[in-house]
Amino acid sequence: xxxxxxxPEINAGSMADIAFLLLIFFLVTTTMDVDKGINRKLPPYDxxxxxxPPPIKKKNIFEVLVNSNDALLVExxxxxxxxxxxxxxxFLNNNxxxxxxxxxxxxxxxxxxxxxDKAIISLQNDRGTSxxxxxxxQNELAAALNELRDELSVRMYGVSFVDLKDKDQIKEIKKxxxxxxxxxxxxxxxx
Amino acid sequence: MAHIKKKKSKELPPVxxxxxxxxxxxxxxxxxxxxxxxxxxxxxxxxxxxATEMQKLERKTLVTYMYVGPPKEKYAxxxxxxARVQLNDAFAQLSDIQPWVVxxxxxxxxxxxxxxxxxxxxxxxxxMGLIGDIKLELRKAQALKINYSANPAGSKELLYxxxxx
Numbered sequence: 209x210x211x212x213x214x215x216p217e218i219n220a221g222s223m224a225d226i227a228f229l230l231l232i233f234f235l236v237t238t239t240m241d242v243d244k245g246i247n248r249k250l251p252p253y254d255x256x257x258x259x260x261p262p263p264i265k266k267k268n269i270f271e272v273l274v275n276s277n278d279a280l281l282v283e284x285x286x287x288x289x290x291x292x293x294x295x296x297x298x299f300l301n302n303n304x305x306x307x308x309x310x311x312x313x314x315x316x317x318x319x320x321x322x323x324x325d326k327a328i329i330s331l332q333n334d335r336g337t338s339x340x341x342x343x344x345x346q347n348e349l350a351a352a353l354n355e356l357r358d359e360l361s362v363r364m365y366g367v368s369f370v371d372l373k374d375k376d377q378i379k380e381i382k383k384x385x386x387x388x389x390x391x392x393x394x395x396x397x398x399x
Numbered sequence: 400m401a402h403i404k405k406k407k408s409k410e411l412p413p414v415x416x417x418x419x420x421x422x423x424x425x426x427x428x429x430x431x432x433x434x435x436x437x438x439x440x441x442x443x444x445x446x447x448x449x450a451t452e453m454q455k456l457e458r459k460t461l462v463t464y465m466y467v468g469p470p471k472e473k474y475a476x477x478x479x480x481x482a483r484v485q486l487n488d489a490f491a492q493l494s495d496i497q498p499w500v501v502x503x504x505x506x507x508x509x510x511x512x513x514x515x516x517x518x519x520x521x522x523x524x525x526x527m528g529l530i531g532d533i534k535l536e537l538r539k540a541q542a543l544k545i546n547y548s549a550n551p552a553g554s555k556e557l558l559y560x561x562x563x564x
Contacts, residue, residue, distance in 0.1 A: 223420035231427040238434035243462070244453040245518060245548040253538035335528030339521050340448040342530070343547055350452040394531045 246346055248389075268321050270299045270329045274345055275395075276336025289344055296352035300327050300385065310360060310384055324356075324385050332392040349389060357385050435459075443468035443485050448523035449552035456546060461514050463503040465496075467529065468522030482525045484533065493532055500540035520548040 272292070273281040280287045282295055299321055303311040308323040321327035329349055333342055354369065361369040361381050372378050445468050456462050466485040470478040474490075484491050486499045504512050517537060521530060537545060 220417075220420065224416065224423055227420050227423035227427055231423055231430065234427065234430045234434065237437055238430065239437045240434055243435070243456040243459075243518065243548065244551065245456065245546040246450055246452060247454050247516075247544070247546050250534060250538050250543040250545060252541070252543060253535070333527050333531075335526060335531065337527040338523065339525040339527060339530055340523035342527050343448045343450055343523075343549060346547065347450040347452050347549075354452055394527065 246343065246350060248346070251391075264328060265322070265326075267304070267319060268326045268328055270296065270321070270327065272329065272331045272345060272349075274331075274333040274337045274341060276334040278338055278341040280345070289341075289348065292345065292348040293352045293355070296329065296349055297356060299329075300324055300352060301356055302327070310364075328388045328390055330390050330392060332395065334395045346389075350387075353385060353387055357381050360384060439464070439466075439485075439488050441466060441471070441485070442474055442488075442490060443470055443483065443522065445520060445522050446524075447520065447548055447550045450547075450549035451552050453549060453551065454546075456516065456518060458514075461507060461511060462516045462518050462546075463500075464518050464520060465533070466520050467525055467533065469524070482522065482529055484529075493536055496533065496536040497540040500537065500542045504542070514544065515542060516544040516546055517542050518546040518548050 271281075271283055275281070280289060280292065282292065287295065301311050301324065302320040303316050303323060304318050304320055305322040306316065308325075311324065331345065331349070333345075357369045361367060361372055361377075364381070365372065365377055369378075369381060372381070443466050445466060467482060468485075469475075469480050469482050470490070478490055484493065484496070486495060491499065500517070504515055507515055519530070519533065534545070537543070
């Protein structure tokens with residue numbers, strides 16, 4: 209009498225087919241693209257605020273206009289997009305009234321912004337501006353700020369801004385170089 | 400001579416397919432890890448603009464997507480070639496944005512509803528007029544955190560030289 213009967217092995221021949229099926233399912237239903245983008249915060253919608261804007265000195269405003277032909281007008285002068293970053297940095301890092309003690313290598317142009325905290329970038333575009341150009345401008349302005357924060361972070365903590373781990377340190381840097389971009393109502397000239 | 404001649408087969412032995420499942424499973428896991436689920440069926444042409452200063456969207460549950468661009472060719476006959484908004488799986492009007500935001504916000508855990516982010520995935524040829532209108536609708540709907548979705552640019556020079564059209 210046979211005491212034990214050997215358990216037959218499970219046939220694994222169709223394993224590959226099953227795996228292929230799963231693989232094809234995932235290939236079809238998923239996408240490769242990573243979700244990345246430029247984060248922005250919109251101002252709350254309020255009719256009443258528009259009527260009484262707070263007074264801001266004109267020299268503290270960095271005016272950026274984009275027309276329907278995707279050309280840039282910065283501080284009332286034509287500017288190529290490749291120089292926008294540099295100009296924005298110069299404006300944000302300006303130490304007009306001398307109160308900014310962390311602006312290393314800062315320009316002291318009394319005709320430009322008082323200090324980084326007061327500096328505001330005003331961005332206005334036309335309805336005919338292309339989204340691509342708009343994003344390029346936003347990108348350059350963000351880059352200017354990120355570079356300034358980076359330089360400051362390296363000076364203060366010895367690491368670049370993106371590598372900062374301490375929440376308080378990040379907050380501190382962000383407070384020293386705040387992101388102040390104001391977007392005006394769109395123009396309706398072109399298109 | 401009792402020399403037993405071994406029977407030699409002239410044919411090549413078949414390639415073992417025993418490791419095939421392992422290989423396929425490896426591929427499967429690779430794709431499962433690197434890709435994300437497709438949220439909707441895209442009905443608009445979408446070639447995203449390029450940028451360099453981008454942040455990754457954390458917390459997928461807090462993000463809702465909006466697509467803007469010219470309708471794909473098969474829909475062009477019905478919806479024209481002008482850029483349009485796509486919400487979920489259908490083309491939408493600007494006036495549909497506010498109710499859509501309310502519905503989407505309800506899907507998020509109540510404590511985190513104020514952290515909702517709307518990711519705008521727009522075609523780079525889209526005119527800012529439409530984007531501006533969308534932004535106004537989002538402001539009215541109190542969806543103030545937005546993200547302009549973009550593709551990473553290889554280098555600064557590439558970014559400047561890339562055409563807008």
